Amino acid sequence: MALLSIKNLSIGYQTKAGMLKAVDNISFELERGRPLGFVGESGCGKTTIGMALMGLLPGNAHILGGTIGFQDQDLTRLNEDQWRRVRGKEIAMIFQAAMNALNPVMRVDEQVIEAIVTHTPDISPDDLGKRINELFDLVEIPRARIKDFPHEYSGGMKQRVIIAMALACNPKLIIADEPTTALDVIVQDQILKEIKAIQKAMNTGLIFISHDIAVVASVCKDICVMYGGQIVEKGTREEVFRNPRHPYTKALLGSYLSLDNELSVVIPDMRETPDLTLESGCCRFAVNCKTCSSACKADTPKWIDISRSHKALCCDETIIRNSHE
């Protein structure tokens, strides 16, 4: 059975302009040991999904429909007390801005201790000490430094503390939301290797959110490409990145700059931002789509299967089928 199973999830933000559907009718499943990556640009709803899984949606967000199935319970129905037992213990998050995610006036080890004690109040001091050493060893922070304050750490070390904190209670599912975005490439490389190694060693479920397709490709086996609150293409990373079918996935891959000059750059003509106030189910990419017909704009897109695991969301089946390069 899948560890996490999301069905037809829709999340909206109440704003002056009306209800913004930040996540529109999304379904996916996650298995342990098969890290799932969400890739897309700012405002595509990827962080909203992460926040929904942590029960941390802001006050003006509403779950408009759908279910989040996790270990025989529907997370959309939990109250705050029940959330407290899940959050951090069963599902943990590695936040984006490590610089701001730590409390500046608490020693680093105390912050991790706090996470453990909150969920296991009757842990003995001996066990606690052992666990702390274990965690800091795992993320390769020297024991001499664990009593420091966050400002004495570099960006990469802070991000490692955030990872240690997320691992503190042996969660079954970890959500990593842009964990390396604030770091430079050399540190990014180390942190990505660490996340991969830890995921393998502990066999946790991992949802990895990033705007950087190469980073997602290096960590995740399965990929969901998001645009305007919808998943527009999903499949294994080989299928999605070697054989993209959705016009947006192609634009995203075409704009990726690599050192490999053989990967040619195609400059997309994407000027418009997707309109999130549209009716649920409309194709959000239509405003930027070059292959779009007028019939497309009125129609509701449907999932078109390319292989058993690879599918794309579009109104026009021929576009998806014939777009093979």
Place this chain on the structure above:
Amino acid sequence: MSNPKKYPLIEMKAVTKEYSPRTRFFSKCQNKVLALNSIDFSIEKGEIFGLVGQSGSGKTTCGRLLVRLEEPTSGSICLNGSPVNKLKGVGLKTYRSKVQMIFQDPYQSLNPHLSIAETILEPLVVNGLGTAATRREKVLHTLEIVGLSPADDFYDRYPHQLSGGQRQRVAIARAIVLDPDFIVADEPTSMLDATIAIQLFQLLTQIRKRFDMAFLFITHNLAAANYLCDRIAVIHEGHIVEVNTANNIIQHPEHPYTKRLIQVQPGFDFNG
């Protein structure tokens, strides 16, 4: 511009920049931070020169020195062969109209109280160029160049009504409206999505071609520098470790730090 002796457009000669830590009343510690250590490079007319380095390597300091937001501790910066360190008053104002900057964060570099028109007009007004009517024409024309068309549509809007990519286009319009010789672009796309960033790179290339402007492109992304730049300098802890054509830097890196940078670029290897 007359340039009989073939001076490079802009040149940094042995530029060093030190920052002294804030001194406290009783503190003894006086360790200075050497942000730039004897930097030498020159940029030719119409060239896009990339400065690539990690955070803290001194790349932004370099840009700030070039537009004289800061003064070097030692060494000199020359525009067309004449030193700019000592410029004051009118001379400095002329220099600043020839050298412009595009900042990293388009959400912070545009004044939210000024309309797009006012933002782009400001350099013209400050330098007393043209009449109200010709200025308006110039602004509309510049908006078209940076791809904000129809320009009339954007003229009276405010920054909060624009997306990040559009804001950065306004910042570019503000930088080019005085027809400068040289623009420092400090991580102009690091806040933007890939599909938007690549369109901005295309715009910068067009502007370079059309006006023969030179750019210093500051970035942490080696792949972006490779795409955009003619030559690349790799900066590490305040030293330039390697300067070469973009192609040579990527294909035949010599310095171990450059090799390291290339090695850690995430690529589509599906083995992990």
